[in-house]
Amino acid sequence: MSTAGKSTSGIEKAVAEDGFRVQPKGFATKAIHVGQEPEQWKCMSVVPPISMSTTFKQFGPSHHAGFDYGRSGNPTRAVLEKCIASLDNGKYGLTFSSGLGVVTAVITMLKAGDHIIAGNTLYGGTLCLFKDVAKKMNMSVDFVDTTDLAKVEAVLKPNSKLVWIESPTNPLLKVVDIEALCAVVHKVPGMVVVVDNTFLTSFFQRPLDLGADIVMYSLTKYMNGHSDVLMGAAVMNDEALYEKLKFLQNATGIVPSPFDCYLVNRGLKTLALRMERHRTSSLAVAKFLEKHPKIERVLHPGLTSHPQHELAKRQSFGHCGMLSFYLKGGLEESSQFLKSLEVITLAESLGGFESVMKLPSRMPPGLVPAEHREALGITDTLIRFSVGLEDVDDLIGDLKQALEKL
Numbered sequence: 001m002s003t004a005g006k007s008t009s010g011i012e013k014a015v016a017e018d019g020f021r022v023q024p025k026g027f028a029t030k031a032i033h034v035g036q037e038p039e040q041w042k043c044m045s046v047v048p049p050i051s052m053s054t055t056f057k058q059f060g061p062s063h064h065a066g067f068d069y070g071r072s073g074n075p076t077r078a079v080l081e082k083c084i085a086s087l088d089n090g091k092y093g094l095t096f097s098s099g100l101g102v103v104t105a106v107i108t109m110l111k112a113g114d115h116i117i118a119g120n121t122l123y124g125g126t127l128c129l130f131k132d133v134a135k136k137m138n139m140s141v142d143f144v145d146t147t148d149l150a151k152v153e154a155v156l157k158p159n160s161k162l163v164w165i166e167s168p169t170n171p172l173l174k175v176v177d178i179e180a181l182c183a184v185v186h187k188v189p190g191m192v193v194v195v196d197n198t199f200l201t202s203f204f205q206r207p208l209d210l211g212a213d214i215v216m217y218s219l220t221k222y223m224n225g226h227s228d229v230l231m232g233a234a235v236m237n238d239e240a241l242y243e244k245l246k247f248l249q250n251a252t253g254i255v256p257s258p259f260d261c262y263l264v265n266r267g268l269k270t271l272a273l274r275m276e277r278h279r280t281s282s283l284a285v286a287k288f289l290e291k292h293p294k295i296e297r298v299l300h301p302g303l304t305s306h307p308q309h310e311l312a313k314r315q316s317f318g319h320c321g322m323l324s325f326y327l328k329g330g331l332e333e334s335s336q337f338l339k340s341l342e343v344i345t346l347a348e349s350l351g352g353f354e355s356v357m358k359l360p361s362r363m364p365p366g367l368v369p370a371e372h373r374e375a376l377g378i379t380d381t382l383i384r385f386s387v388g389l390e391d392v393d394d395l396i397g398d399l400k401q402a403l404e405k406l
């Protein structure tokens with residue numbers, strides 16, 4: 001079956017239990033069926049085969065069945081790309097060997113002299129690519145608070161080509177008004193807005209429907225969801241953009257392996273179920289932490305105390321498992337707390353079935369200069385929590401016992 005681009009038109013405005021927009025019908029069906037048609041394989045395989053071949057027999061010179069060389073295209077990868085595109089109501093999907101591979105491909109679409117606008121709290125690796133790599137290629141970059149549209153407008157220049165944002169941002173969970181930002185930025189002809197949708201996934205937010213040109217993912221996180229694959233994706237509607245990125249996917253060689261494509265495709269089959277559980281558990285955990293006397297403040301867009309709670313409810317279909325909180329005390333208290341955890345793992349990354357916590361100010365060390373971090377609010381008591389799929393009572397029990405030790 002093919003339901004890409006049609007089943008979720010007419011976004012319902014009804015209000016869900018936690019106040020977010022109601023999920024349009026059809027998402028899980030698309031995640032399970034789009035691109036997976038058994039009829040495309042001679043053996044009628046219901047699960048798409050893993051095609052490891054790097055080369056494909058040709059009928060005649062440059063006359064082939066759709067694939068010639070594994071870097072240029074692969075049947076298992078094509079299945080995944082179709083499925084991912086459909087989830088964002090997008091026409092075209094492309095996968096890359098990691099989330100940062102997408103950033104690299106997008107940067108190499110630009111040229112020396114071009115100007116980039118990026119959010120001032122971004123995933124550390126993305127920040128590093130813009131700061132240390134794009135600048136070396138003689139592109140200029142302004143990092144601004146993209147929740148303040150006046151600040152974005154103030155740095156727009158005739159040579160501006162790209163705006164890169166996350167919403168909610170990492171690790172402070174600030175919400176950017178994507179529709180309003182796109183309206184401002186698109187006044188400059190040819191501007192490309194990229195939204196890193198890794199946190200919310202296509203299940204909770206559809207940036208293309210809000211006016212973005214490209215939605216990108218670290219599939220490493222929720223989309224795969226099992227902490228066993230590194231991969232990235234870009235989804236778009238514009239054919240010219242797609243042709244450019246498809247060329248670069250092949251030309252730069254930043255491609256994923258067919259086996260990993262199989263795993264991510266499998267992960268997508270349970271995305272809707274997983275995200276619903278992440279949503280309810282993270283809200284329960286956030287409410288528990290907000291009431292605890294040893295907690296200073298909790299950042300979670302689903303809480304009424306979140307400064308952009310209304311905007312989050314308006315533009316997303318729910319919130320994922322990500323939240324951050326400030327402990328009372330200092331580095332000693334946050335270290336002690338993180339070392340006392342028994343169910344939750346102290347580790348990098350997010351979006352897997354397992355709960356993990358990290359201290360963004362120190363992990364990884366030295367990524368963002370200390371003054372810059374403090375100014376943004378990334379202090380030594382800010383803890384980022386990726387709430388996993390364990391029984392929520394066990395997670396709350398773990399938080400309780402670790403907080404009691406302080």
Ligand SMILES: *Cc1c(COP(=O)(O)O)cnc(C)c1O
Nearest residue numbers: 098099100123196198218220231
């Ligand atoms: C992990 C992550 C990335 C980078 O993705 P990789 O797959 O690790 O290269 C980019 N953006 C966000 C929000 C992430 O969490």
